[in-house]
Amino acid sequence: MIAKISALKPGKWFPVGALATSLLLLAGCSDDQPQQQQQMPPPAVSVITVTEQEVGNYQEFVARSEAIDAVDIRARVDGFLVKRNFTEGGLVEKGQLLYEIDRAPFEAALKGAKAQLASSEANLTNAQKNLERSRDLVKKGFISQADFDMQTSTEAQAVAGVEVSEASLETAKINLGYTRITAPFKGEIGKSTYSVGNLVGPTSQPLATLTSMDPIYVTFQVDERQLVSHLLDNSAAADNPEQAPIENKDQFKLSLTLPNGQEYNQPGTFRFADTRVDEGTGTLTLRASFPNPHGVILPGLYVTLQAESNTLKLSPMVPQAAVQQNQSGHFVLVVTAENTVATRQIELGRRMGAMWVVNKGLKAGELIIVQGLQKVRPGAKVSPNMVTVNPTTGTITPNQKQGN
Template sequence: MIANITDRKLGKWLPISALATSIVLLAGCSDDKPTHQMPPPGVSVFNVIDQEVGDYYEYVGRSEAIHEVDVRARVEGFLVKRNFTEGGMVEKGQLLYEIDRAPFEATLKGAEAQLASSKAALINARKNLERSRDLVKQGAISQADFDNQTSSEAQAAAAVESAEANLETAKLNLGYTRISAPFKGEIGKSTYSVGNLVGPSSQALATLTSMDPIYVTFQVDERQLISHLAEHPGARTTQQTSVEESPLEEKGMFKLSLKLPNGTEYDQPGTFSFADTQVDETMGTLTLRATFPNPQGIILPGLYVTLQAESTDKTLLPLIPQASVQQDQSGHFVLVVTPDNTVESRPVELGRRINAMWVVKSGLKQGEHIIVQGLQKVRAGGKVAPTLVDVNTTTGTITTKASTPAESAKQEQGH
């Protein structure tokens, strides 16, 4: 009976004893073999570069023609010719319209005849006055008769002047029958066709608009204006020395360019040409104007364009790829790889964007390495295996950078 009880107790504790022995044996084995560690994730890093960058501003602007006139008839008559293609370019002095000249030519001939008659009458009056002067001295005529001759000579002289004025008016009116372009530009739709009666009271015959150069008008916020004037105290006081040389261009230190409505960059630079004398009290802005060459007529009046102003005073600032920049509730940040290949999260203050790159105002310096590929595989404080890459600053395309032997050795040591 006692033997049976002992056998049952041994059967109960035997499996537990065997399990404990196995754990001890496994622990002994784990001490003999090294633990397997995962290698650090590979990432692509970009070497931060510095580039000269100026202050940059963008404004919504509106293109305007420098010259725009309504072509009108100055004399009344029937249109007999139209010498242009609607919507086409016309040259300065080109004949646009011609009004029937026959009535005006007849008026001119009548004025010429009247002048000749008046001149003949003046000659006769002067001769009579000379004879009367001798006769009055001799007492052959009275003083009253002499006064009449004097008056007749004066009236004849006045008639000549009136005839000359009428002749000049007739010549002007005849000249007004030919309507020419006052400047080179594009001409719009013709309001009247050949055969219509037109005159000073008629609508404009057409509208002529100059195309080259062209204005771009824009507004600057008063706060930005005051800040700029504080940095450049003489920006509005220097006298302009020529039409082509803008005082704002000299001391404003800005290079002007345009972005067209389709997003393309216009290939002609502009110059400041005008600044208003008062700030708009309702909008708090100052109106400025720039002039751009427009030889191809690409910029039509009335377009909304983006005017880009970049300061010619440059500062060296870091330039980093857009692909490296991340954002959270605190703002923008990048992941920096330290010399010992540790990842560090770094907040940055961004400036303007230049193609595929961001300008960094603060937070980075030249020579630091930032991650541009593999961001999702890493975390701050972790180790990585960096590979140096190049980034096309225009397109953002990433390519592996060819390492020198020294760089390769340094990367291997970092691993």
């Protein structure tokens, strides 16, 4: 191009200066483009400052609900059902009449037992009078000792006869009482196996099943490793009075999550721990009870039991939006003092609303990224903007005053 420019005739007008200036500008643009790309501002990300909250030691268990009392209602005497006094699947009160068996045969048996007792008592009275007369006669020698012994034996047999009649009368009363079958406790009763008019008895199938509903048991298992660790901690605390007191059943808060994911609104209480570890599963069975006034928890439900100690400690909290996962586990992206991104592996604890408790890997005061995660990588520079996260809903809102 320079050769062509030098070949131009001096007499012909040409803007040589303008051409040179244009070439210089083109060369300058070509040199500045990479510099402008390198000077691009770092990406903006939304960050929060990690805060701490007092939480207790927390653990979740898969559990199953069980009725405290469940019995099969059975007939204890043979007879025809004449009445059923409940609604299947309904609630019955303690002592409520459930079934009635035909009473006529048992009332007749009771009358017969009463008559037999009266006869036995009359025989006893006669035997006692004869024995008293024989006692005077044997002293005077009017009867032999053998006759006196016979009268003594007759009186003893009459006493025994009265006792047998009394027992028969008591049995007749009991059998008559068995014709009225009542509820042994308050609960919900299931389907009736027999209808009115059926012949039932002690060998029949259960008439119905009665199940208590309030309160209700929740049974769960603790792994043997957790059990041993807990026992060792308690043992160390017992040997060292300066340590915290041993945790017992009253130092835990128990709560439930129902199968639909909803939190149950009644707290529970520890009731029972088995005395041996199951050899097949390596677990120890424990039991808690929960109020169930509205019958929400039916026996046999799979639920999630949460146990949290009343002893609280400060733990870092992070929003769910900030937590990611890789092959090494969960992690968050931390912004350093130099506004550089760093990966931080963490160990998560319980979930509280839209927040996670962090057991290990993070401390209060550190900055973590909650928005713009896809725009950055470890080691990159970022421009952090402070935001606020609602701990209940997880909603992210910019701060009124940005810390620029």
